Amino acid sequence: EEEFSFADHSHRRFNPLTRSWVLCSPHRAKRPWLGQVEVTASEERPAYDPTCFLCPGNQRATGAQNDCYASTYVFPNDYAAVHTEQPACSAESLALVAGENASSDLFRVESTRGQCSVVCFSPRHDLTLPELSLNEICQIIRTWKSVYADLSANPDIAYIQLFENKGLAMGCSNPHPHGQVWALSSVPSEPAKEIESLKAYRQTHISTNPSACMLCAYVRAEEDNTAAGEQSSRIVLQNESFMALVPFWATWPFETMIVAKHHVESIASLCEPRIADLAEILQGLTCRYDNLFQCSFPYSMGLHQAPTATHPDAACCHLHMHFYPPLLRSATVRKFLVGFEMMAEPQRDLTAEQAASRLRAQSPVHYKT
């Protein structure tokens, strides 16, 4: 009788962080592709572009002028999604859009304040994260750490999201290497879900281990699996402090997670040696990404950690980063998470183990060097 095989048979895997399922159809990568192909941005860029809103010393669309910065550079987003000051949402204003039903649970709404910033990773217009030196990447992490510390001290801020959109396919409108910070007066849906899951895990295991943590346990389990053999390994690379892996429940074809190997609530508690370790993993992972299809690999990435340093559930939080890259087959053929995925459930076309093994096989040296 035929045996079930993860590499051949359709199955669903459960994501314990978001508590939802992903459908995995490993044979599906074989179908021919006649759909949209991605535009790849020109790889030839000048080190300085006088028309770029992010280059040192340049004037931005709104008239403000950038410093002549030489390392990282943080400035307010000129088109912020949230603002520091705005009126609270009154019952009267809600009644204008929800009429007499304004008090029903079908029309729940709240005013949101906050602030948005841009974090330039480097003055060099022509480089991207994987092309920066370890020292330069350390400086980005230190900048994140200080932005997080500053915003954590602001009583109006309940959540700080650090992220990067890289590449045209991920809605990035400027190739100058940069990320963003959106800090809000409330904790958004995704981190709220993760925190609930982390809290529930601790609660379930508290009798045997008062500091039980799902991600600590997951790191240990993936180390065991890797020790048991290459075939069951999802780890791409690791060092003493961090592990980059394709999670068992990954949705995007080459989705990865960088996770602290020891319990760390947030970037605020990273000492210099840990910062260097994170920089090494960031460089190693993004170089392998670029090498996979010999292109500047698009992705959205972001940090998940304690919402702020003083959040009541901070102790349950475990620092990690998600990388969601859209590419599936080549530099120009992406995965579309559309009809079935939007209506029903995310679906992937290769297993997490297959993706991890392909990423592991890449050289850690960037293809352009």
Place this chain on the structure above:
Amino acid sequence: EEEFSFADHSHRRFNPLTRSWVLCSPHRAKRPWLGQVEVTASEERPAYDPTCFLCPGNQRATGAQNDCYASTYVFPNDYAAVHTEQPACSAESLALVAGENASSDLFRVESTRGQCSVVCFSPRHDLTLPELSLNEICQIIRTWKSVYADLSANPDIAYIQLFENKGLAMGCSNPHPHGQVWALSSVPSEPAKEIESLKAYRQTHISTNPSACMLCAYVRAEEDNTAAGEQSSRIVLQNESFMALVPFWATWPFETMIVAKHHVESIASLCEPRIADLAEILQGLTCRYDNLFQCSFPYSMGLHQAPTATHPDAACCHLHMHFYPPLLRSATVRKFLVGFEMMAEPQRDLTAEQAASRLRAQSPVHYKT
């Protein structure tokens, strides 16, 4: 003192179906766009394309030959994500990828069976849903109804998803008008969430109304709001049986929902007059979509209803369709739900009321006629 205004100030709205929030930043549509522009497919297509895998009489990539169909046409997807027969996932096979941790709640997995079909909407290669006649659209709905009835009778099927991906931007690889059916041995995450919400709503209101339904209540509330004035209306069009509206909690810029105005569990119970009413709303909505930016408007759409006719919670389910179109500003500038949206919370750049008012303002007559 300044008053809170939905059209000017950032706020979050709660989606009671999926129980998550969406961040709304209505002022953000004003920022300049320098990012990716969409490729628009050529609008000139022949009525019959000898190289198309979906045209009548043609041979498909796998060798099978299409019938010389004259109306709708259903055939098995040659690259199905799930198959009718496959082994169950044994503890031994799981141990191969999850080692000694296979029994932990971090490695939950299940085998998934099912079947996938393609539903051609018309033999004409050059038309799209909004360009079909009401009679032809009725025929599509009748086809959905019979596909749903057939699959509902299959004891191996727990869930039936009918959907359409339209346009290159939505991962559609063939412009021939068609949708898909993915039928599975388990209920996927999204509908499972919606069913939980509908059940919880009924439970909360059961003492005053034993057949309380969130979507019935929502339809009534939106009728009230519209009666109270244009400014608070999210309805795009309606007739006796169905309403098309931009839900209060919409995520995509021009996201809409078509919802049955009376409690209907599934497409299985639609009589001919209701089918004609749904066809009228489908045509009216998709024509307005095309007219908005004078292009073949891309979207993913799908039906949500009782998972199968015999599902234990079928009575709580309320037939509705979601349309998720990506475009934001023009035929070539879309909304990217990326970094912040993936890591934290969906974010939109105009209010549901603004989107509804723009769709309402479109002519119901297709721009090409």
